[in-house]
Amino acid sequence: MVVDSPALPAVETPRLRLRCAEPRDAHALAAMMSETVSRRLASWPVPYTPSMALDRIAGVRMAAAQRRSLPLVMERRADGVVVGWISVSRAPGDEATALLTYWLGEGYQGRGYMREAAPAALAAAFEQLDVARVRAAVQGDNAASLAVVDLLGMTPLGEGRIWCPARGREETCLWFETPRPVAGARLAVVTAAAG
16 A cells, blocks of 8 residues: 655555655664674675764665665554665666665564565565566575565576675675566565565
């Protein structure tokens, strides 16, 4: 279900609200970025300060306004607590392809939040960004992220490399892809996530 907001619509799931990152989220995002979370991410280093989060939020909001990115914080609807991040952004040099990234704070893992959020964010990205495909890069030993790409029905593309500015080096990853769904397929994706 899309919630009205003229510039940056939010997406609601049974327990979560996925909304565009705002400056007020900087402290929560910085506080959740632990070594354990960061080591699974390409561009979220530790230590991660509120100032760094503010810079990221400013950049992603500009990209969102240009329809190049859908940068969403995940907050619980019951109490407004930010529990993680999920974004889909156009790949540099390939307007038809977008890249999916996602993470949960350590204290919010294992509760099914990503299982609920990822299909809804993916459906919103296909609607709002009008891309032909979405890809994800996952570390081969990251069972939780591998479960997410499996849930999304992403097809394995094989091993590859990705630049990780958080650690200043290229790293090996597994690439996955899903094409834009045919008309009517969105309902099936969102319904599967609610189950």
